[in-house]
Amino acid sequence: MSGVRTRRRAERGERRRAVRRGVMAAAASAVVVVGTVTGLVSASGGEDGDDRARPVVTRSPVTVPLPGRPRAARTTPAEPAPPSPAPGVHASPTARPSATRVSPRREAPAAGASLYRHPQSQVLDWVRDHHDDPRRPLIESRIAARPAAVWFPGHDPAGITGEVRSVTSGAAAAGRVPVLVPYAIPDRDCGGASRGGAPDLAAYDTWIREFAAGLGDAPVIVILEPDSIALSDCLSDAGRSARYASLARAGRTLKAADPRAKVYFDAGHSGWHPAEKQAALLRAAGVATSGDGIFTNVSNFHRTADEARYARRVLDALGGPGHLGAVIDTSRNGNGAPAPGTWCDPAGRALGRAPTTATGEARIDAYLWVKLPGESDGCKGAAGTFTPDYAYDLATG
Numbered sequence: 001m002s003g004v005r006t007r008r009r010a011e012r013g014e015r016r017r018a019v020r021r022g023v024m025a026a027a028a029s030a031v032v033v034v035g036t037v038t039g040l041v042s043a044s045g046g047e048d049g050d051d052r053a054r055p056v057v058t059r060s061p062v063t064v065p066l067p068g069r070p071r072a073a074r075t076t077p078a079e080p081a082p083p084s085p086a087p088g089v090h091a092s093p094t095a096r097p098s099a100t101r102v103s104p105r106r107e108a109p110a111a112g113a114s115l116y117r118h119p120q121s122q123v124l125d126w127v128r129d130h131h132d133d134p135r136r137p138l139i140e141s142r143i144a145a146r147p148a149a150v151w152f153p154g155h156d157p158a159g160i161t162g163e164v165r166s167v168t169s170g171a172a173a174a175g176r177v178p179v180l181v182p183y184a185i186p187d188r189d190c191g192g193a194s195r196g197g198a199p200d201l202a203a204y205d206t207w208i209r210e211f212a213a214g215l216g217d218a219p220v221i222v223i224l225e226p227d228s229i230a231l232s233d234c235l236s237d238a239g240r241s242a243r244y245a246s247l248a249r250a251g252r253t254l255k256a257a258d259p260r261a262k263v264y265f266d267a268g269h270s271g272w273h274p275a276e277k278q279a280a281l282l283r284a285a286g287v288a289t290s291g292d293g294i295f296t297n298v299s300n301f302h303r304t305a306d307e308a309r310y311a312r313r314v315l316d317a318l319g320g321p322g323h324l325g326a327v328i329d330t331s332r333n334g335n336g337a338p339a340p341g342t343w344c345d346p347a348g349r350a351l352g353r354a355p356t357t358a359t360g361e362a363r364i365d366a367y368l369w370v371k372l373p374g375e376s377d378g379c380k381g382a383a384g385t386f387t388p389d390y391a392y393d394l395a396t397g
Contacts, residue, residue, distance in 0.1 A: 113219060115147035115355050115368070116171035116178040122386035123374055135392045139374070142395040147355050148331070148369040149179040149223060155198045157207050164214025172218040177357070179368055181223045182211050182250070185243065189227065190234035193383070201246045208250045212257035221327070222254055222263045223370055224291070226298045229281050230268030241284070248286030255290070262365070264327050267294035270302050270310035271337070279317035288318060292365075293325040299371040301333045301346070304353055308364050315363055324363075330355070331369035332394055344379040345390055350397025 123144045130136050150167050152160065164180065171178035184207055188197035198204035228247060232240050251263045265287040267278050282294060294314060297307045311326035318324065334350030351373055357366045374391025381387030 113177045113357050114175070115357065115366075116167075116174060116176035117145070117147040118150050118167060118170070118178070121148075121372070123372070123391065126386055126388060130388070133388070135388055138395045139388065139391050142351060143373050143391055146369065147176070147179070148372055149181050151181040151183055152211065153183040153196065155184045155196070155203065155207055157203075157210050160207060160210045161214040164211055165216065166214075168214060168216045168218065168220055171220070172216055177219045177221060179221045179223065179370065181226065181370065182208065183225060185225045185228045185246075187235065187239070187243075188225075190231060194227075201242055204246055205249060205253075208253050212254045215254065215258035215261055217258055217260060219260045220258060220262070221366065221368070222261055223295050223298065223327070223368070224250060224254075224263055224265055226266055226295075226370070227268075229266040229285055230272055230278065232281070244281075244285035248290040251286065251290030262292040263290070264293050264295040265291045266298075267296045267311065267314050267326070269297045269300050270306045271300075275310060275313035276317045279314050282314070283318060288321055288324065292323065293327065293363075295327045295329070295368075295370070297329040297333065300329065301337050301349060303333060303336050304328060304330055304367065307333075308361050312363055325365040326363060327366040327368050328364060329370040330367040331371045331373050334394075335397055344377045345381075345387075347393070348397060349394060351394050 121144070123139065127136055127140045127144045152163060154160075156163075167178050167180065184197045184204060186197050186200055186204055189195050198207055225247065228243065232243060235243060247265065251265070254261050254263050265282055265285055267282060272278070273281070287294065294311060296302075296311050296314075307328045308326075311328065315324055315326060330352030332349050333352040335348055338346035338349065352369075353367045355367055355369045359365070359367055372386075373394050374386050374388070375384055376387040376390055377383060380390040
């Protein structure tokens with residue numbers, strides 16, 4: 001689920017609206033890559049934070065998420081970070097009281113399942129090539145050893161089925177659940193740093209069908225198109241409606257191809273749209289009939305507790321159905337939000353809660369590492385590239 005993050009036309013309009021609201025608008029989350037999709041890794045750490053990221057074209061062969069830009073920064077005091085489990089240990093955060101009732105018959109997607117760590121990533125390459133680096137043990141144990149999402153940002157209809165299958169088949173063989181991020185919606189990032197995607201929605205529909213063909217029949221978690229809903233106000237009314245219809249088709253296509261797939265739709269994060277507005281957008285995109293819930297905080301820094309409360313408010317505002325849940329990106333939100341406007345590799349951040357499907361939180365199905373910890377927003381290193389100094393700062397934050 002990041003360099004010079006300035007959107008053109010959309011950003012200017014968003015700034016004006018943000019000024020009227022008295023908060024700073026955030027940029028989109030992101031990832032972009034060149035070449036083939038490979039994987040990612042990582043799994044557990046500190047606590048929570050605030051901000052959004054976006055992609056940039058980077059070197060291959062790893063799928064990489066990029067820089068993040070913050071939205072309204074929070075000033076809530078940081079939550080204490082849970083102890084980091086040993087590498088490979090599946091962490092289960094302590095349960096907290098929830099504000100939302102859940103039907104006892106509701107079963108969280110892949111509840112209690114172990115998440116998949118793809119064996120190829122930039123951080124793993126660095127670990128393999130730097131045996132004598134004093135930072136390596138900590139980066140390896142706290143980042144490289146943990147499961148994280150695999151992004152698919154290239155519009156490559158001829159190759160996408162095989163790219164997806166290479167990840168899902170490896171996960172199925174290991175008895176683990178992969179987290180996949182299709183990221184090829186047309187007009188992606190409103191023409192900003194993460195611009196790209198399919199040439200039009202017809203081409204995107206074809207790409208999604210080919211993507212779905214690689215899912216197999218084992219459990220998978222799909223983070224469907226970060227920013228595609230929360231960051232859609234650069235589109236015309238007709239363009240927005242067409243995009244939402246395409247996302248609804250995508251959700252149905254993915255679930256028809258693999259009935260065990262759990263598909264989550266974009267809900268931005270707690271510092272962006274009010275819950276009622278975001279719910280209205282999600283409703284228009286068909287989340288209730290085409291998906292399994294929502295995702296929040298991708299490439300951002302908002303606290304886990306804030307995100308959980310926000311996600312439940314969005315779900316409540318949707319008014320049902322009761323099967324919908326939420327997943328939260330906790331990859332680098334361990335110390336809460338940075339100062340407003342500090343979006344590019346902000347200092348003082350930390351890894352967040354360990355990736356897990358056992359959150360102990362009502363309607364929160366998983367904590368995931370969607371943004372890849374250590375991959376720069378463009379300040380501590382080239383956007384989207386693994387930067388050991390940044391990774392080490394997150395691991396020790």
